[in-house]
Amino acid sequence: MIPLSRRLRAIAERIESGSRLADIGSDHALLPAFLAQRGTVSFAVAGELNPGPLEAARKQIRDSGLERMVSVRKGNGLEVISPGEVDTISIAGMGGNLIVEILSAGRENGKLEGIRRLVLQPNVGEDTLRRWLRANGWSLRSEEILEEDGKIYEILVAERAAEESDRTDMDLYGERPWEGFGSLTEQDLYRFGPYLVESGNSVFREKWLREIAKLERIADSLGQSELEESRTKRQAVVEDINRLKELIACWPKGKPSSN
Numbered sequence: 543m544i545p546l547s548r549r550l551r552a553i554a555e556r557i558e559s560g561s562r563l564a565d566i567g568s569d570h571a572l573l574p575a576f577l578a579q580r581g582t583v584s585f586a587v588a589g590e591l592n593p594g595p596l597e598a599a600r601k602q603i604r605d606s607g608l609e610r611m612v613s614v615r616k617g618n619g620l621e622v623i624s625p626g627e628v629d630t631i632s633i634a635g636m637g638g639n640l641i642v643e644i645l646s647a648g649r650e651n652g653k654l655e656g657i658r659r660l661v662l663q664p665n666v667g668e669d670t671l672r673r674w675l676r677a678n679g680w681s682l683r684s685e686e687i688l689e690e691d692g693k694i695y696e697i698l699v700a701e702r703a704a705e706e707s708d709r710t711d712m713d714l715y716g717e718r719p720w721e722g723f724g725s726l727t728e729q730d731l732y733r734f735g736p737y738l739v740e741s742g743n744s745v746f747r748e749k750w751l752r753e754i755a756k757l758e759r760i761a762d763s764l765g766q767s768e769l770e771e772s773r774t775k776r777q778a779v780v781e782d783i784n785r786l787k788e789l790i791a792c793w794p795k796g797k798p799s800s801n
């Protein structure tokens with residue numbers, strides 16, 4: 543079986559058995575190759591924009607003898623698929639903005655028709671992606687956070703929102719009390735992830751401690767400037783740091799007890 547990193551393995555576990563998958567930005571095509579070899583997918587497209595990774599994907603599929611199950615295609619984002627050809631899309635290892643660009647272009651070109659599940663792993667910009675999903679009729683179904691080789695990754699799974707799940711998403715991002723922190727706002731929930739903030743997973747804490755450290759470095763550097771604009775920016779960063787510190791101080795037990 544093709545060996546996968548912990549991150550790719552976690553993504554693979556989110557692809558449902560019997561799916562027809564398009565893995566966009568597939569690089570070495572490890573994910574579709576693994577899923578085809580394991581029999582999780584009946585058919586997969588490995589999409590790549592760039593010649594180097596495209597060649598690596600072709601070699602992977604050839605060497606694994608999977609040409610009949612995995613079609614390697616060159617193209618930008620979802621242009622490699624025809625409507626109705628696949629039902630699941632994975633996009634991993636890119637920034638949230640780029641994932642949003644790919645999904646938005648796909649939506650405009652009708653490439654998202656017939657897609658029922660998105661499995662996304664943004665390296666940064668998770669909040670932008672959550673907002674896009676909600677605004678474009680996708681219901682966030684699960685989230686996972688994990689660490690590998692010192693890096694922290696989030697995996698988001700979304701499915702087409704039916705009326706029922708639209709209501710669920712209203713609850714998902716609805717302001718909620720968090721003891722010791724006042725309340726988590728809709729904006730907080732886009733940022734932290736509505737499932738992750740509830741999860742109690744220690745990697746979540748580690749992620750936000752690292753973010754605090756990064757923001758402290760930014761505040762220090764802004765503090766060295768005499769400009770009014772830098773002073774204003776620094777104030778906003780310090781407020782953000784304080785809010786994050788407050789959350790971490792009462793996490794994961796910030797939920798008021800249900801009785």
Ligand code: SAM
Nearest residue numbers: 566567568569590591592595617618619634635
């Ligand atoms: N998905 C793999 C993973 O998670 O291990 C590879 C991630 S790699 C960092 C990102 C890949 O996306 C690169 O191979 C790059 O060539 C490809 N890529 C970037 N923009 C793309 C686009 N608009 N359409 C298709 N592929 C793209």
